[in-house]
Amino acid sequence: MINKLVNHLDTNFTPFTAKLSQPLTKQSIKVLQVNLGKRCNLACSHCHVEASPKRTEELSPEICGQLIDLIDNFPEIKIVDLTGGAPEMNYGFKPLVEAARKHGKQVIVRSNLTIYFVDGFGDLPAYFAKHQLRVVASLPCYLADNVDKMRGTGVFDASIQALQWLNQLGYGTSPDLIVDLVYNPQLPTSEKFSLPPEQGKLERDYKRFLQENFDIVFNNLLTITNLPVGRTKLHLERKKLYDSYLHFLESSFNSSTVEHLMCRDLLSVDYLGNIYDCDFNQMMNLPATTVKGEPLTVAKFLEAGSLDLIDEVKTADYCYGCTAGCGSSCGGSLVS
Template identity: 35%
Template sequence: MSDPRPSLLAPKAQQALLNAALPPELGFEPTLRSHDAAPPERSRLRVLQLNLGKLCNMQCSHCHVDAGPHQGHTQMGDAVVEACIAAIDRLRPEVLDLTGGAPELHPRFRDLIRAARERNCHVIDRCNLTVLLLPALGDLVGFLAEHQVEIVASLPQPEESSTNAQRGEGTWEASIEALRRLNANGYGQGDSARQLTLMSNPCGTQLQQLTPCDEVRWKAELQDQAGVSFDRLIGLNNMPIARFLQQLQADGHVNCYLKLIQGAFNPGALSGLMCRDTLSVAADGSLYDCDFNQMLDLPLRGGARIDAIGLEQWMDQPIRWGNHCFGCTAGQGSSCAGATA
């Protein structure tokens, strides 16, 4: 069946565009060699990350997943959900990381949380905040607090104008209301069982450069402006994938951005990359080193799936690289847990 998406959003077209944006000698693997840096190898499996589908109540300009309200057909099926629960028993990850789209919109979202917590697995919900205001999810914040789910919430900037510019008009006000509800249920109060992490990404082609002083500033501004609090601030670079890559191409900035992140390559960021300790599961049960490889259709070699993968088989698979990996190794580094260097 042909891919119904515009050609730019087809993974193979994205790969070709990224490969052509830099001369071969500046590609990711040659850059590793020029810094006498060996490609990172797997450590131990710590995180099982499930992409429950691309359905989302928002459609943000920087999204590397191409998520949106039109993506309801991409949701993870029941058989794969059950295979993921069985994999928790088999692989014994410390963390179950639920992402999307908006993972909260998946009908088995709560089942996965219950199953993980029954197995003493820490759970992360990667939340866009605004989804918590949907009437059908009115009791969700209480459920998340009861099951001690960590919230990693997207909030690009601590100001209304820049947040709305990146994520849509009205996003700021909705995000603040969601933060108030989370605070009222014990999040953002210094309780390690109900941790609230805000995840920022820069505007356009800037690199993320957060410092401890930025976290202090964010906390002060959000408290002064809206009376809300959070526990921790992390930052991610914008990944040249899907919707952000499409915008770069429309602006004629693909080559410039790839040169920027290649020139900012930091060998110190390699040790903290998520691909070293994370197994990423797509909605169809196929497996990847990370969510970014998943969006570029770069699966684990050998065709392993979540219903059969074992730890030894995962360890034996080499990590797959590409020029998009500069996004995770530029500047402070950038991974699902924030800076890596």
């Protein structure tokens, strides 16, 4: 599928691998990122997972048990990063949280904030605080119209209420209760493409606006580039902008971002237990493999008794999104 996407680009397009001075090698694994499933209470226009309330795919008890074994047996895993869909809605969320916290690992929950107001999930903010989860929450703008356009009517107001709730529990002020916000640009409707603004300046703007208007505080703003994957890819294709957007990302390539790419020390796991180098490769079905080209699973890591089974990171042309400008990752920009 990836080759088909590349083939219809004009000959001036440089494949991502040609930009690298050497193969992108895997480093010691520090982050276990688990996509628990595609169930979500929202259906955001930019979602690379294509999650929605209609999706039913989620983690099984068997794979959840294997992931807990992985957390128990590999102390080099320092961070367990739980995503989705809305990770809180999918099977295994709390068992994985508690397994990781038992070993003192940092747990990140990538929360859409609005889930707290869905029946059956009102305990989440207190649960997060009890287990000292780091909350990373999407708020793609500090203006209501822009947020609702991307994420659905009423999402901005619900997000504000959720952030105020977290603040009341100590998030944003207690050193053990971290809440970060995520910015990504509006989806383009013409060839006037843009990368995220400088992260530090935009963070100051967010903090000032949210403090002055809603008395909200938070820790960090993370800026993320829209990668042409999932619903973003579908949007670009509908607008006939896919090729030109890839060209734009290529023209913004910054070689200094490569050594900081998140895929180098991360394992991305899907709800079936398959292993990928990153969440974007997961959505594009580009699995991580052994030197012999064998796809990897959680079970194979457990059988081997080692996390060092991957030599090189699998790349594709959408990787330009992570290396454009200041770079982009699940932790925000990569370089100043």
